[in-house]
Amino acid sequence: MAIFSVASLILFFFFLAVFLLITVPLTGALVRLRANYNPKSLQLDPEDGVQPHTGPVITSFFVMLSRVRTLEGWAGLMKGTMPTLLSNAVLAIFSSMFLDMSLSNPRNHGVYNAPTTKMWGTLLYSIFLMLVSLPAIIITYRSVITPCRLPYFRPFYSLRVLLTPTERRKPWILYLTPGLLTAELLHISCVVIGLRALRHILLPSLFQIDDQQPKDLSPRSLIIYLAISLLSTIILCPLEVISTRLAVQRNHESAEFNSVVQEEVGDSEDVQEYSPDEDVIGLRNDMDPYLGLADCAKRIIDEEGWRALYRGWWLTMLFGVFGAFA
Template sequence: MAFPITSLLLFAIFLSIFLLITVPGVLVRLRANYNPKGLQLDPEDGVQPHTGPVTTSFFLMLSRVRRLEGWAGLMKGTVPTLLSYVVHSLFSAIFLDASLSSPPNHDIYNSPATTIWGTLLYCIFLPLVSLPPMIITYRSIVTPYQLPYFRPLHSLRVLLTPMERRKPWVLYLTPGLLAAELLHITYAVVGLRIIRHLLLPLLSHVDNSVPQHFSRSLTIFLAISLFSTAILCPLEVISTRLAVQRNHESAEHNSVAQEKAGDTKDFPEYSPDEDVIGLRNDTDPYLGFRDCARKIINEEGWRALYRGWWLTMFGVFATFA
């Protein structure tokens, strides 16, 4: 299948802008940062205060990452993000006849316009193919270690546990993660498309002589955007928390507990003296979708589910552009 040169150039330009905005991974670290309101228990059931960084603002996290890890730290996750985006875009272009020169066709909030069967295929494709790259991308962003760009197998020693490397399908069994992604994709691909078809006629039939029509349509648009953000943002936060949890088989730990670093001695750290973010205690992981939501609300407050909500709203806005 041949693509016009102009389409490829436009695709390359948009991809560069996309990576410049999203690759720094500030949003991933903001949502993954564990920041409980009070005390927590240590493995011996003793009470200890939380000592991790208290950073709940996107721009404060951006400043913190830049200060502790520099520009190199901001660019963590470049390679897996690039690969997953290219696969996503090529699938849309080849199987769903989406144009490479039309960036909205390659965003989860703006799935390619296709048939019902195409939409179903798209919804099935996204979680099955994009979930492992998402896990690798998120873990490569939150890891404190400097991973080589051109030695992926070497990097996987840090990003994946021995069991995950032996049995890659275990990534799909990460408790709650697939459910969170399915809910997110279903609403973003199907729900927003239905809402868009229902709302656009209201926005297109605007009578300049009757400005209240436009005011009513704008009010509906903002209400739906806020409602969609209220649904999608918590799902994105939960997916982030579950994706950075590791699966391993150990008799003395829960099967989803974060594995102790054992293959990291050859990897220098970006900031040995201070962690950029804190992660949940590896002896008390999230056990599923509902458990993750419940613990976030109980330990960090409901606002933790809406970190970076305005970025999610931008994605919703793009659906109606």
């Protein structure tokens, strides 16, 4: 079992700090871009009256990044830091304790770069990743899109803002968020199990975990694997867009409405907002929620066009390729 030496802990916190400073602003802008609701036409209100969409029309990642910087400042760009920090720390510690991986090696944890271990270890990591990632992305994505200022060191206060009374009373309901578990299972299966197994078959020299003589790297196999990694974006990007939409859709138990309908009024009293006069993004009508993965995909295509499923596709491609060869 890996030993938590002082040197490994220092390296771990160093890599984690660099990781957060680089990825949190990028991930935050990407989450907002994918969560932003841009319907193609006029919408009907509950009384069948026509109402125009009033949210911002933003389809560019860098425009969204600039908008966040303008409206919310640097603090807004770092929203989601604490849940990202905690989830990555948990995954790294799990890899170190149960898979005998080095705590200081940044290659040994993450969504796109699973620990370089044997097949059973990859399967164990995949199961644990699913259990951790689902509530983690719900809390992280909601902390990113909320206009409220959340304190870094008051987790219970932040959870009161981010979660509905139903979700706090029954936390397991997060795993029952319509379609989200299915989307996460498909994503993890593609990345951690599918691409990792393919890498083991095509590029065994990159998969070595022992101090053995390196095997020759076949250029043909490398090209095939790189091409498959690039093409996987066709599947992974829509799954990530759908996961984002489903994660920010809050679960609410009500006698009047469907149990997945978002609350009209949150349980957050007297909270400060980053930009009270203008919202960074617009969200879909919370009285008409997505009912599952297939329903979410269909409504996105019908209401916003198929291109909405590929927002930020080039980032998914880059993360996938870098993770595949990490």
